[in-house]
Each structure stands twice: as C-alpha cells, then as structure tokens.
Amino acid sequence: MKFKGIMVICDGMGDRPHPGHGGKTPLEAAETPFMDRLADQGIVGFMDVISPGIPPGSDVAHLSLFGYDPYEYYTGRGGFEAVGAGLTLSPGDVAFRCNFASVKEDFTVMDRRAGRIREEAEKMVPAIREIKLDVEGLTYEFHHTVEHRGVLVLHGDNLSRQVSDTDPHKVGERVLRSAPLEEGVAAERTAEALNQFTLKSYEVLRNHPVNLNRIKQGKPPANIILSRGAGTLPKLQPIPQKYGVKASAIAAVALVRGVCKVVGMDLIDVPSATGGLDTDYSAKAEAALRSLKENDLTILHVKATDVASHDGDFEMKRHVIEKIDDMVGTIFRNVKGSDVYVAVTADHTTPVTVRDHTGDPVPFLLWGPGTLRSGVGRFCERTARNGNAGRIRGPDLIHELMNYMGFSQKFGF
C-alpha cells in the first residue's frame, strides 16, 4: 500500500528561549492548536539538519531535508539560484548570484544594492549582454531576477566553481579580483572570465542613460555587477528515481525553488504566495491539497518565519507561526481520516536574538496512520527534545516519511 505525504518546512522557525518573553521561544509563545494536536498524536523529535552545532544555509538545509547528504552533494549556491530563476543549466556550467551595485571610480563599493534598484535594472540588461568575453570556448548568460539581483551563468568546457567572489560583501571595500581556489586551468579560466565580465560591466554601465538619469535624481548608479556563490548542478539521483514518488513543491523563494527543481520536483506556482511576511497562507494550503491528487509527496515551504527572525522581531515571528498553524489546520481538516501523512519541521534555527542562522537542532513532527502517539501535548523546541523520536539528522526525516508512505526500499532480503 502506498500513501501520500506533505512536508511543511517553516524556514528558520527554530529559536531559543527569549529573556524578554518569559524565557519562551516564539513557537512556545504562539497559539498552535493544530501543530500541537499533530505532535501529540504523532511522533516528535529534534533534528540536526546537517550535524550538531553546524548552522545550515537554506540551500544546504533543503538538500539535506530531501535526503541528500550535503557533504557529498552540495556544489555551491549559484546553480540552485539560477535554476530557481528559471534558467536551464547543463552539467559543467558555473552560475553566480549577482547584484547591481554602486562603485566609485576606484572600484570602492558605495552601495551593494545600488539604492535597492528594481525595474530600472532590467533596462540595462541589453547593454550588459553586449559584453564580449575573451576566453576560448566560453559563452555566458546574464539575467535580471528581482530587485537588485541577477544571475550569471558561464557555459563551456573545463570550468570550475572553485573561484572566489568579486563581491567584497562590505561597503567601503574595493571590488575583489576573482581568484582560482584550486589548481588547474579550469579554475583559472573561470576566474579570468568572471574578472573580465566584472570590469566590462562597469564599462557598459557607468554612462548608461539609466544611470545618468539616476545620478541626476541623486540616486546611486547601478554601475557594476558583483558576483558571488559560484555553483554547479550537483550530480544526484532525482527524487522520483530515488524514492519512486512523484513530488511537487510550493515555494516562493528562488533559492528553495532551485533546490526543489534540481532534485526533480515539479514547482507549483501560487501567485499570492510572496515569500514575504504578506504571503497567502491559505492559498498555499489549498495548493498543497490540490497537489496531493497528482503527487505522492508535496513540499510546502514558508519563508516568513525566517524573515521575521532576521528582523529580530519576536512578535512578528509569533504571529507568522500562528498563521502557519492555521495553514496546517486547513490541511489537517481536509486529510484527517484519510491516509495522508503530515510532517512539520524547520530548515534551521534562526533565533530572533541572533538574527542569523545557528546550529541548534530543529523540532519536527510526523503524523499519520500507525505512528506511535508521543503524548507531548504541545509542539515546540522543548517538547521536541523529550519526544518519542529522539534526535535524528536532516536526511532521516524524509526516509521516515517514505517508510510510512510505503515507498522505502528494503535493503537485503
């Protein structure tokens, strides 16, 4: 017998006790009747998404949650970002995340986001695409994505993702020369191409009419493209082959969409789901329920918990968690009594006191027919540590879900 499953991933939901809120975490402070109920009736535990104490990036975290050991499969962020932006990568291509930025004539960075330029960036793309790179057998693609962001993809044989960023990641510092991070001609060629692209982007942008107009208006010009996070496509067995399931993902964030696409999930677009604090939770729940009809496994990713965490906003995070609980409630009301499994977890901990990812384990629950009742009452970081599923690693949860859904493969006879 085969069953269906939904995995809800609440980005950065894990947290720490907050001294200003009676020592509660946002998840403890929130009213979450539905997650509490699933946790109480199902199995509950805590998970090191990578390994104890290691803070996961969102890309690495999702790879791990989908069952791929990131130490074996992670090949940089750029590839996921490019695929998430809708580009098609070939094996060997190297992709970078880019920013439209403002630099002085001596290449000192004044604004890494060029005054948070938005639509105007798109108007400068044709000029950027005029750039010719003088590296044999190498071509490139450049795309503007959202706001001040873009993606650069280098196509060609003998490239390497082992090159350093041109983005200094800090205002007041000079643009960096990309350097090869490993021996061999591949990394040298890649760094050379990136340096040429960076320098030439300044040449074509500095006097671009859009920028001349921005300067007239007192806005910082978007006069250079800074690149970071070189990445390639990882070589992995996609989820439909790995587990024998048809899988889909509901996610608004380009990076997460990229990981989902690369591992072989179909992306479901929910126009009102923004990836921000204003996302449409009930539209996401409805889309997940519809997806169940056609798919065995559906991933439902919510970014807003992480946004509130990076803002250090306890009350907003509590509010977002309550919205997520409503969303889980909509799912619960529609699947109870059927044979659908629901897992809820986070991709990492982002304490509002730290405002960045940390390496604390995250809570998880797994609910459905035949799961042993934990009886923990509530779903939070504290009960998870005394739950009935103990402490697991990131790739274990999807294997446990596949086991209950009837898709796991026996090892041996």
Add this chain to the structure above:
Amino acid sequence: MKFKGIMVICDGMGDRPHPGHGGKTPLEAAETPFMDRLADQGIVGFMDVISPGIPPGSDVAHLSLFGYDPYEYYTGRGGFEAVGAGLTLSPGDVAFRCNFASVKEDFTVMDRRAGRIREEAEKMVPAIREIKLDVEGLTYEFHHTVEHRGVLVLHGDNLSRQVSDTDPHKVGERVLRSAPLEEGVAAERTAEALNQFTLKSYEVLRNHPVNLNRIKQGKPPANIILSRGAGTLPKLQPIPQKYGVKASAIAAVALVRGVCKVVGMDLIDVPSATGGLDTDYSAKAEAALRSLKENDLTILHVKATDVASHDGDFEMKRHVIEKIDDMVGTIFRNVKGSDVYVAVTADHTTPVTVRDHTGDPVPFLLWGPGTLRSGVGRFCERTARNGNAGRIRGPDLIHELMNYMGFSQKFGF
C-alpha cells in the same frame, strides 16, 4: 573481569499501533512479565537497525546487529544461504538461492515452487549434477535444501555477484536471462554460466521420471531451476577476533544460520526448534543456558514472530511473544544473581497491518550488573522510545553488550 551474554533476537517483533486492538502493538497486548522486568531494571531504547526509515532484510539486519555496517560488508544473500545450508564457500565463489519450479515449453513460469515439491526434489539432484557448463575454469555445486529450495554455487576465478536473477519472481512471466550488472568479463562469465545452467536444468528435468510421474498424478512438474540473490562471502573480521569472544548461535532459519556461521559463530542444533510457529521455545532456552558454559556470547534467534507478522495474524504474534517471554523467563531464573547479561531486541519491524518489513525502529533492552535502571515498567515500542538508552543504530547494541561483558577494546591510550 569478563562476563557472559545472551542476545535474544525476535525476528520482526517490532510493530505499529493496531487500530483493531485499541491502538496497541502485539508486544503491548502481550503479557510479558519477564521482559518487562528486565526492561525495567536494565537499559531500554530504540534502534534503527540500518538507518531511520530503511526496512532491513533479515541478512542485512543480522550483519548489522553483529556489529558489521551492512553498507560496507553486505555482499548479497546467496553466500549466507549457501553457508546456512551447510556448504563451504571459498572467497570468490558466487552462490544463488534456487527454486525447483514449473515452466511451460515457452519458459512461462506456472508455479515458482513446483507445487511445493519436497522429498521428490532430492531424487532429481543426480540428474542436475550431470549438467556440464561450457565456461572456462568454472565448476559448480548444486544442493537441494528444504522443500522446493536449493543452492547453486559457482566456483572459479574471475566471477562476480553483479548479475541479475533468472527467477522472474512472478507467475505468468517468462524465465529471465541473467545479465551482467557491471562492466567486465567477470560478470559476463557468471551470467553466461547461470544462463547455461538454467537452460540445461530444463533439458535434464523436463522428461525426468520423477516429473513424468508427477504429471501422471496431475501435479506440476519441477522442470527448471530458477536462481536469485547472487552473493559472495563478505570479507570481514570474524567475531572471535573482532571482539575476543567465543560465540555460538541457536537459529533454525538457514539464512540466519548462514550469517551466524560466516561471522564465526558456532551453530548449535536444537532439533525441536523448527523456525516455525511450532518451535520449541523451552528447548531453545535450555540450549542457550548450556551454551553459556562454553561460550562468552550466545545468540538466540526466534523466527516465529516474523512468520505471524507476514501472516498478518495479530493474535498469533501476541501468543508467540508470550512464548518468547516464557523463554526469557527460563533464562532469567537461571542467570539471576550471576554475572550474565541479557539483551532482547528485534532485527526489524514487521507490522501485522503491513505484512512486510518496514523501516520503523525496533525496541531493545540490555539487562545485567551495573546497567542503569530505566524504570519504564513495561517493554514495548512505546516505552522504548522514552527509555534511558535513546536512539541507536544496529551495530551499537553488540558493542554496548561487549562493553558490559568486559570485552570491548579501548580506542587510544
């Protein structure tokens, strides 16, 4: 100081809450005063015999329980099956599990067990052994084991276990051609030999007097040998060297006997222990107690729990578990007050609702002098998840046992 130990392995004993039995598992429904007592006084936890969510086969599960990581040491089922049937394998030999089966002239399988032929199969073995294989430097052995089953061993240099089965595993399908599953001449030679053997088995069996007689009686002829589960001997350090213990095993099932033998245990025969639901539990307990005099470690395997599980028979499984508890009681009464350690666990979960192995963790207990009292009261899947030993992996339990028995080797100085 060195102490003695018994590990009781209840095949497939782990289960899930059963909706038809008040949400209890068979282990929860059974009266198990002795296992409860050992669990309460000893340490209790839950174990992923391979890793979370991965359903173990019996061979892989036992390798893991004996301390060998199956991802490193598992080399297919055939080798264990052959050794379990009493054959001697050399390194490099490739062994297969075989069935006497019935096929039509176009090699469509009519009955994978040839009407569950038993003693008559033995009478056809001399004819089978007349088969000549035309593959250079290669010889073979064929043995009938029990019922419709047999074992084929290919001897010779340059063989490979990476070949596919000839058994289609399904009635109404054609006998398969074995194909190499890896590059190179070794797999090609092995597949070629297996294909010759299969075809020639049909030639020597189709008009065999035993079969002509069976046809006259309206029984399906046993006119072909189907093979599956190619395996070699794993290269491993046997238990006497690995742990410094003299070890014995009481097990009726050929596959489990094979694993025990391959890892260097002495097999103890208990004629009234059948491997079935009618096995003689008290004779097994008595044999284990006798074995303690000559051995440091004794493995006591009971198959009946798995038989009841595959039959989907909750009441029978409950009954078998109570018989096992009596058996544990006999051991307990004889060893209490001495320095004998007792561990009880399962090799995998086989829920009666699923009727097949699943990847759920199994409960375990470890009792003896110096173990920290868990105070869980009862021994079951639920208490194990909240026990005082947490969640461990298959190879960990025997190491914990060796530690208490005083046989573990210090790592470092």
